[in-house]
Amino acid sequence: xxxxxxxxxxxxxxxxxLRCLNELEASGVETVSSxxxxxxxxxxxxxxxxxxxxxxxxxxxxxxxxxxxxxxxxMKILGLTETRRVAIIGLGNLGMALAxxxxxxQGDFEIVALFDDDPAKIGVRxxxxxxxxGAQNIGEIIESxxxxxxxxxxxxxxxxRVLEQVTExxxxxxxxxxxxxxxxxxxxxVKNVDLTISLESLSYFLANPSDEALxxxxxxxLRQEASNNGALG
Amino acid sequence: xxxxxxxxxxxxxxxxxLRCLNELEASGVETVSSxxxxxxxxxxxxxxxxxxxxxxxxxxxxxxxxxxxxxxxxMKILGLTETRRVAIIGLGNLGMALAxxxxxxQGDFEIVALFDDDPAKIGVRxxxxxxxxGAQNIGEIIESxxxxxxxxxxxxxxxxRVLEQVTExxxxxxxxxxxxxxxxxxxxxVKNVDLTISLESLSYFLANPSDEALxxxxxxxLRQEASNNGALG
DNA sequence: AATTGTGAATTCCTTCACAGCC
DNA sequence: GGCTGTGAAGGAATTCACAATT
Numbered sequence: 319x320x321x322x323x324x325x326x327x328x329x330x331x332x333x334x335x336l337r338c339l340n341e342l343e344a345s346g347v348e349t350v351s352s353x354x355x356x357x358x359x360x361x362x363x364x365x366x367x368x369x370x371x372x373x374x375x376x377x378x379x380x381x382x383x384x385x386x387x388x389x390x391x392x393m394k395i396l397g398l399t400e401t402r403r404v405a406i407i408g409l410g411n412l413g414m415a416l417a418x419x420x421x422x423x424q425g426d427f428e429i430v431a432l433f434d435d436d437p438a439k440i441g442v443r444x445x446x447x448x449x450x451x452g453a454q455n456i457g458e459i460i461e462s463x464x465x466x467x468x469x470x471x472x473x474x475x476x477x478x479r480v481l482e483q484v485t486e487x488x489x490x491x492x493x494x495x496x497x498x499x500x501x502x503x504x505x506x507x508v509k510n511v512d513l514t515i516s517l518e519s520l521s522y523f524l525a526n527p528s529d530e531a532l533x534x535x536x537x538x539x540l541r542q543e544a545s546n547n548g549a550l551g
Numbered sequence: 552x553x554x555x556x557x558x559x560x561x562x563x564x565x566x567x568x569l570r571c572l573n574e575l576e577a578s579g580v581e582t583v584s585s586x587x588x589x590x591x592x593x594x595x596x597x598x599x600x601x602x603x604x605x606x607x608x609x610x611x612x613x614x615x616x617x618x619x620x621x622x623x624x625x626m627k628i629l630g631l632t633e634t635r636r637v638a639i640i641g642l643g644n645l646g647m648a649l650a651x652x653x654x655x656x657q658g659d660f661e662i663v664a665l666f667d668d669d670p671a672k673i674g675v676r677x678x679x680x681x682x683x684x685g686a687q688n689i690g691e692i693i694e695s696x697x698x699x700x701x702x703x704x705x706x707x708x709x710x711x712r713v714l715e716q717v718t719e720x721x722x723x724x725x726x727x728x729x730x731x732x733x734x735x736x737x738x739x740x741v742k743n744v745d746l747t748i749s750l751e752s753l754s755y756f757l758a759n760p761s762d763e764a765l766x767x768x769x770x771x772x773l774r775q776e777a778s779n780n781g782a783l784g
Numbered sequence: 785a786a787t788t789g790t791g792a793a794t795t796c797c798t799t800c801a802c803a804g805c806c
Numbered sequence: 807g808g809c810t811g812t813g814a815a816g817g818a819a820t821t822c823a824c825a826a827t828t
Binding site for chain 1: 818819820821822823826827828
């Protein structure tokens with residue numbers, strides 16, 4: 319167990335390990351070695367061991383890791399022991415889709431509020447019956463609903479203002495879909511999902527077939543996950 | 552101009568530079584130095600210069616870069632001189648949203664076909680009037696429509712099979728929203744958008760406030776973009 | 785015998801700093 | 807004088823390889 323600063327590349331991989339362990343547990347596997355996991359899921363065994371070792375000594379030499387136990391450790395480390403309450407701001411196509419997205423609404427994240435400043439949208443309900451509220455109440459509802467994560471799905475020009483507003487209300491974690499860089503205050507984490515960059519990256523690949531950027535494994539994947547925070551947009 | 556292999560971190564940054572240049576051009580700026588761009592958009596000037604230098608000598612010493620000219624160079628490098636034709640497979644909430652998403656339908660990427668294997672969805676039209684087609688025709692329509700990029704928005708369990716199918720039809724670039732790792736054949740590029748990892752990363756941050764993972768700049772952001780390819784899921 | 789946890793080696797990426805050019 | 811392009815330095819992440827442990 320170290321005290322070093324832990325890279326976001328490492329914590330992103332924890333999510334992947336958790337997903338692997340969920341699969342293994344569903345298959346009835348009780349223990350797994352880092353090598354077996356690496357083989358099955360295209361990972362590097364030393365990296366798995368090193369990543370886990372930042373947080374404790376979870377393995378047993380000669381045996382491997384107990385699947386159920388490690389799974390619970392990872393849930394704990396990732397803060398997934400209680401459901402996180404989420405709000406979506408901006409109910410255009412993307413925001414609406416996210417509001418209905420099953421991946422969110424079953425499990426560790428629960429969408430509990432929807433906001434938009436378009437009067438035509440206020441009062442509209444999603445398929446699941448949740449009502450879109452006006453933007454003027456964001457602050458108080460975030461506090462009263464105990465919202466910890468905000469998803470920004472507004473146009474690029476409005477994103478910075480929305481970040482300001484939710485930061486003011488005490489939100490410290492933001493998932494930003496607007497294709498723009500946001501400068502969060504210290505202590506606030508913004509994670510970006512930038513579809514433009516993803517698509518242009520594919521376009522680059524098509525335009526430059528000689529760059530055999532194929533079969534990239536976790537490295538490349540997680541780098542992008544990690545950089546979806548950072549900076550500009 | 553080098554012949555080195557170019558990292559995906561570099562090409563992802565090209566997208567960001569392009570976005571900056573679009574803004575600068577819209578503001579009427581005609582030339583810009585790497586330092587000025589770095590200051591304005593939270594970048595590192597040496598990195599901008601180095602990234603650009605992989606592709607040519609676009610700058611003028613003592614002056615900087617001509618905004619319009621560099622913009623065109625980047626469009627060319629990123630393969631954005633012609634509209635890329637895109638299909639979406641899987642018209643659940645997410646797929647439907649992407650089908651209606653304005654960011655795609657104006658500009659460099661055009662959605663030209665929608666597929667789903669749910670009989671209840673076949674024949675349904677999006678807001679813009681595009682009709683969802685059955686999955687059995689994917690191969691021939693991909694070829695006849697000249698589709699170069701496929702967006703996978705099916706459940707995790709179906710994603711690998713869909714990848715196989717579109718690869719067979721000649722598609723070499725895939726944007727995968729299913730939370731699962733896909734193993735593309737050599738020469739095929741898969742870019743992942745994994746909302747689970749993004750959200751769990753925010754949850755980790757909330758659970759571990761001491762890790763001041765704040766104010767990460769391009770490094771972190773682009774790593775995640777880069778890693779959205781790689782491996783498992 | 786098998787597998788972890790980890791220092792050392794390696795590879796990859798970023799930043800510095802300056803020669804070269806406009 | 808100002809700025810690019812780039813070699814060299816520095817820093818970070820990954821992988822190797824093995825001592826420690828069950």
